[in-house]
Amino acid sequence: MKTIILYLLLAGAPILGIFGVLLLGANLQAPAAIHGAWTLTLEIPVQETCQSLSEWDGLPQLAIAQSGPHITIQLNDSAHALLIGTLVENNLTASGAPDYQLTATLDRSAEPDLLRGVLNAPQCFSPLPFTARLQASPRNAAGH
Amino acid sequence: MLDLPLLLMQIAVILAAARLVGWLFRLMRQPQVMGEMIAGILLGPSLLGHVAPRISAAIFPTESLTHLNALSQVGLALFMFLVGLELEPKMLKSQGMLAVFTSHVSIVFPFFLGSSLALLLYPLLSTDSVTFLQFALFLGAAMSITAFPVLARILTERKLLNTRLGAVTIACAAVDDVTGWIILAVVVLIIRSGDSGLSIWLRLAAIAAYIAVMLFGVRRLLQRLETAFEERRALTHDAMALILVLVLASSLITEHLGIHALFGAFLMGVIMPKHSPFVHALNDKLNDAAVVLLLPLFFAFNGLRTSIGLVSGAASWLYTLLIVLIAILGKFGGSTLAARASGMPWREAASLGILMNTRGLMELVLLNIGLDIGAISPTLFTMLVLMALATTFMTSPFLDWIYFSRLVPREYPAPPDGEGETPLTIVE
Numbered sequence: 001m002k003t004i005i006l007y008l009l010l011a012g013a014p015i016l017g018i019f020g021v022l023l024l025g026a027n028l029q030a031p032a033a034i035h036g037a038w039t040l041t042l043e044i045p046v047q048e049t050c051q052s053l054s055e056w057d058g059l060p061q062l063a064i065a066q067s068g069p070h071i072t073i074q075l076n077d078s079a080h081a082l083l084i085g086t087l088v089e090n091n092l093t094a095s096g097a098p099d100y101q102l103t104a105t106l107d108r109s110a111e112p113d114l115l116r117g118v119l120n121a122p123q124c125f126s127p128l129p130f131t132a133r134l135q136a137s138p139r140n141a142a143g144h
Numbered sequence: 145m146l147d148l149p150l151l152l153m154q155i156a157v158i159l160a161a162a163r164l165v166g167w168l169f170r171l172m173r174q175p176q177v178m179g180e181m182i183a184g185i186l187l188g189p190s191l192l193g194h195v196a197p198r199i200s201a202a203i204f205p206t207e208s209l210t211h212l213n214a215l216s217q218v219g220l221a222l223f224m225f226l227v228g229l230e231l232e233p234k235m236l237k238s239q240g241m242l243a244v245f246t247s248h249v250s251i252v253f254p255f256f257l258g259s260s261l262a263l264l265l266y267p268l269l270s271t272d273s274v275t276f277l278q279f280a281l282f283l284g285a286a287m288s289i290t291a292f293p294v295l296a297r298i299l300t301e302r303k304l305l306n307t308r309l310g311a312v313t314i315a316c317a318a319v320d321d322v323t324g325w326i327i328l329a330v331v332v333l334i335i336r337s338g339d340s341g342l343s344i345w346l347r348l349a350a351i352a353a354y355i356a357v358m359l360f361g362v363r364r365l366l367q368r369l370e371t372a373f374e375e376r377r378a379l380t381h382d383a384m385a386l387i388l389v390l391v392l393a394s395s396l397i398t399e400h401l402g403i404h405a406l407f408g409a410f411l412m413g414v415i416m417p418k419h420s421p422f423v424h425a426l427n428d429k430l431n432d433a434a435v436v437l438l439l440p441l442f443f444a445f446n447g448l449r450t451s452i453g454l455v456s457g458a459a460s461w462l463y464t465l466l467i468v469l470i471a472i473l474g475k476f477g478g479s480t481l482a483a484r485a486s487g488m489p490w491r492e493a494a495s496l497g498i499l500m501n502t503r504g505l506m507e508l509v510l511l512n513i514g515l516d517i518g519a520i521s522p523t524l525f526t527m528l529v530l531m532a533l534a535t536t537f538m539t540s541p542f543l544d545w546i547y548f549s550r551l552v553p554r555e556y557p558a559p560p561d562g563e564g565e566t567p568l569t570i571v572e
Contacts, residue, residue, distance in 0.1 A: 017260070
């Protein structure tokens with residue numbers, strides 16, 4: 001009898017606890033997934049506003065790594081253009097050396113997801129409005 | 145495209161680092177495998193990539209890692225086969241209620257604490273690409289796994305296998321490993337169920353059919369191989385090749401069924417005949433290739449994915465500390481309480497708890513699967529890797545402190561070298 005009571009207490013109670021936790025957490029919300037590779041389209045030609053932007057040679061891309069609301073953005077694999085920021089609801093803000101700043105809004109109604117925003121780059125006279133399109137769904141991507 | 149000279153250089157560097165750091169850790173009375181895990185981390189962005197980024201980029205350019213990963217995955221499949229091969233169901237039966245009770249509690253208690261931790265970490269370290277259910281189940285599984293192979297090695301080295309502590313621990317670890325992998329298979333299945341057109345019920349039916357074929361078809365074939373082995377007293381190359389083909393085929397099937405390739409290799413090992421000379425012959429043939437050559441590649445690949453720099457800021461380190469504490473409380477606390485409640489003296493029960501708390505490379509295998517399927521972020525992956533290292537590292541000194549310095553001289557005079565020990569030698 002003592003063994004059964006002990007078993008119920010030490011093994012049974014945690015099992016009930018697991019079900020309780022799963023019920024309790026069912027309504028928890030995690031930040032929107034934006035990790036992955038995004039293709040950038042500038043709304044004005046970069047040559048008109050910027051002196052030179054070597055990071056954008058070729059097809060401009062944003063590589064976004066994410067852990068919860070914490071975001072790391074890399075421009076075209078350039079180690080010199082690394083932005084760190086946060087995602088609050090659908091609003092993304094990030095900045096990094098030297099003088100990069102990015103603000104964008106996530107549009108999840110589009111297929112695939114879209115980021116619309118503005119990028120301030122050190123070699124540019126004015127902010128660059130952009131649209132970025134997700135290349136692969138985060139759900140199918142390996143890792144975050 | 146394969147750059148063969150680069151791949152050969154990578155393998156040479158990894159093996160040299162693994163043996164060197166492993167040797168240093170052996171000097172500190174730590175298992176070799178602990179040093180190899182650390183060597184992998186040192187070769188990654190946490191050290192080499194941080195202090196010498198050009199050298200790191202020259203030795204491990206991103207585009208070359210595909211080949212390294214492929215080799216390490218083959219090694220891991222062979223290793224998981226060896227782990228399954230060493231699992232002996234009789235271990236549990238012979239230890240009775242104590243082992244059954246302790247093993248059950250040592251799974252559900254850390255699982256409960258791990259899933260509770262998910263309530264805090266899900267909004268902070270995850271995204272909505274995984275549901276809370278998937279995240280909580282994965283974190284629960286990560287907390288409840290035990291490193292059966294590392295434990296087997298520690299118990300053999302310390303001549304504990306034939307003590308009550310050793311016998312109960314190895315039985316509990318075997319149950320934990322099987323249960324942990326079943327839980328993980330369920331989590332992987334749930335997460336991957338959205339990736340293909342197959343419904344989850346169809347997949348479950350296919351998995352049930354696969355297990356039935358393995359248990360009732362392939363197992364009989366393997367028993368014939370064992371009979372042939374007993375007649376010849378040797379494992380022929382043909383038999384060896386057939387076993388390897390079956391391991392790879394089983395891995396391929398489970399990969400296609402949506403539960404990782406490693407489960408197929410593991411199950412293949414579990415259903416192998418457990419006659420000791422046959423198991424030893426197989427182990428002898430495969431061990432060096434899998435453990436000495438290929439497993440360090442997995443540790444290196446794991447290290448290249450582990451960036452301690454991702455854990456930045458006081459809050460991140462606080463979460464890491466919390467993860468380590470919850471992991472210890474769940475596994476060490478749960479196992480100790482259960483063993484004590486079953487009648488083991490406190491000191492012996494605590495020793496069992498500290499042994500069960502060893503997560504070692506099985507945790508790394510699980511975490512890499514989690515990162516691959518997107519269940520966890522790279523940051524949480526790094527935090528959990530640190531937890532795996534901390535819980536494995538603490539085993540030897542705490543075991544010395546709790547058990548060897550007080551209990552052993554009094555209760556268990558050591559037998560002469562090798563006498564009465566069943567060698568379990570999956571890892572060093």
